[in-house]
Amino acid sequence: MNMMGSLSTSHIVELANRISANTAIIDNYLETHNLPPLSFNVDGPTNDWIHDAQPEMAAARDAVIDDTEELGRLVTGPRDHIMNSTLHRLSAYQVISRFRLAHAFPIDKEATFAEIAAASGLRKSVTRQVIRLGVVNGYFVEPRPGVVAHNVTTRMLVENPGLQDYLEVLFNESLPASAHTAEALARYPLTEEPGETGFSLANNCNDGFYDLFSKYPARGLKFQTAMKCYQRSSGFDSRHIITGYPWEEFGSGTVVDIGGSHGMVSIGLAQKYPSLSFVVQDLEAIIEGGRANLPAELAARVKFMTHDFFKEDQPIHGAAVYFYRWIFHNWSDKYSVRILRSLIPALKTGAKVIINDYVLPSGKSGFKSRVAEKRARGMDLCMAELFNSQERELDDWANLFKLADSRFEFKGAHQPDGSEMSLIVAEWKGE
Numbered sequence: 001m002n003m004m005g006s007l008s009t010s011h012i013v014e015l016a017n018r019i020s021a022n023t024a025i026i027d028n029y030l031e032t033h034n035l036p037p038l039s040f041n042v043d044g045p046t047n048d049w050i051h052d053a054q055p056e057m058a059a060a061r062d063a064v065i066d067d068t069e070e071l072g073r074l075v076t077g078p079r080d081h082i083m084n085s086t087l088h089r090l091s092a093y094q095v096i097s098r099f100r101l102a103h104a105f106p107i108d109k110e111a112t113f114a115e116i117a118a119a120s121g122l123r124k125s126v127t128r129q130v131i132r133l134g135v136v137n138g139y140f141v142e143p144r145p146g147v148v149a150h151n152v153t154t155r156m157l158v159e160n161p162g163l164q165d166y167l168e169v170l171f172n173e174s175l176p177a178s179a180h181t182a183e184a185l186a187r188y189p190l191t192e193e194p195g196e197t198g199f200s201l202a203n204n205c206n207d208g209f210y211d212l213f214s215k216y217p218a219r220g221l222k223f224q225t226a227m228k229c230y231q232r233s234s235g236f237d238s239r240h241i242i243t244g245y246p247w248e249e250f251g252s253g254t255v256v257d258i259g260g261s262h263g264m265v266s267i268g269l270a271q272k273y274p275s276l277s278f279v280v281q282d283l284e285a286i287i288e289g290g291r292a293n294l295p296a297e298l299a300a301r302v303k304f305m306t307h308d309f310f311k312e313d314q315p316i317h318g319a320a321v322y323f324y325r326w327i328f329h330n331w332s333d334k335y336s337v338r339i340l341r342s343l344i345p346a347l348k349t350g351a352k353v354i355i356n357d358y359v360l361p362s363g364k365s366g367f368k369s370r371v372a373e374k375r376a377r378g379m380d381l382c383m384a385e386l387f388n389s390q391e392r393e394l395d396d397w398a399n400l401f402k403l404a405d406s407r408f409e410f411k412g413a414h415q416p417d418g419s420e421m422s423l424i425v426a427e428w429k430g431e
């Protein structure tokens with residue numbers, strides 16, 4: 001056997017051994033914490049245990065995901081890997097979400113294809129095609145031929161409306177945008193405009209993502225609910241913002257949470273830091289929803305305000321912090337610079353701009369795992385598809401502040417333990 005042959009044989013065994021060792025770590029964790037064994041049965045555990053086990057279990061879990069995937073790819077081989085059809089799986093998920101197939105029958109009941117077809121308005125034949133492709137990919141089970149039951153995935157879609165919304169946004173908004181991205185790049189190769197994206201082409205318009213959603217508020221609201229799902233996704237949980245920065249340094253100052261949606265981050269910070277005050281700014285339709293959901297005990301310290309962050313009249317002057325989570329990754333440099341410059345008239349010397357977004361490592365070695373890298377690279381490309389924007393590396397962040405104004409002093413970035421995103425900080429040195 002040649003050198004290549006013996007290397008690849010030992011590598012698959014090495015992967016299998018590592019999978020076995022890390023699986024034992026997870027199994028031991030479940031047992032010592034009296035948690036049920038992992039299963040996709042309808043009464044199986046949701047992702048909550050993973051959320052609670054972070055960051056303790058992150059390395060073992062990521063390693064099992066990475067290694068099983070690599071092992072699978074190796075034994076699949078390159079030709080079959082290229083030809084593996086992800087496309088039709090996505091189409092099945094899209095039909096499941098759009099026609100709300102998980103909601104077609106109760107969680108504790110079974111249904112035939114004909115019954116699901118009748119409840120959802122689909123043909124019986126396509127219902128069967130879609131569900132059977134779903135079953136082999138972890139949606140529903142078929143305990144007897146022609147009879148469908150829920151598994152834990154479809155149960156979660158029914159019990160957690162945010163997840164159903166997430167899937168609908170993924171397949172109704174993102175998937176068409178992805179499918180039109182190559183065409184948008186061919187038409188507008190050098191653009192930084194939000195209205196010249198795969199998303200705009202898919203919607204047959206020149207509107208950017210948020211402009212279009214302001215015309216169709218129901219779609220915008222669904223997007224906001226879908227975003228909240230990330231709160232339960234351990235690497236994106238806002239607890240990392242709360243614990244990842246010494247907020248007490250701002251004493252009784254004001255934090256302006258710009259593009260803060262329903263104020264999830266401000267509410268979390270206000271609960272932990274009783275001296276701080278917050279102003280959550282967003283577009284009008286969003287702000288109304290935020291006000292309605294604010295816990296009464298925080299009403300004195302968390303205010304909501306309609307403000308367009310491109311307008312050069314930031315109404316809150318002299319705040320200690322201007323905070324942005326998941327804002328700049330939605331905008332190309334041209335627009336991000338405008339967002340930063342719009343702050344300048346309101347800034348007092350020493351004010352901080354704190355941004356919570358990805359700081360992508362400049363090479364692959366900076367990622368904790370391949371699964372983390374895949375998430376980040378996927379998010380990065382998603383930004384191009386929807387916004388003509390991008391996730392940024394550390395130098396990109398430094399340059400952005402420099403481009404906006406030389407009086408912003410870039411202080412660097414910190415990635416809290418267990419967080420996939422970083423806190424990126426700059427200080428205003430102007431008068």
Ligand SMILES: C[S@@+](CC[C@H](N)C(=O)[O-])C[C@H]1O[C@@H](n2cnc3c(N)ncnc32)[C@H](O)[C@@H]1O
Binds near residue numbers: 260
């Ligand atoms: C990706 S979401 C992030 C929301 C929130 N910061 C969070 O972390 O959950 C982007 C937010 O920016 C808001 N937004 C978009 N364009 C805006 C504008 N011109 N002025 C103010 N807010 C805007 C959206 O309504 C949305 O709430």
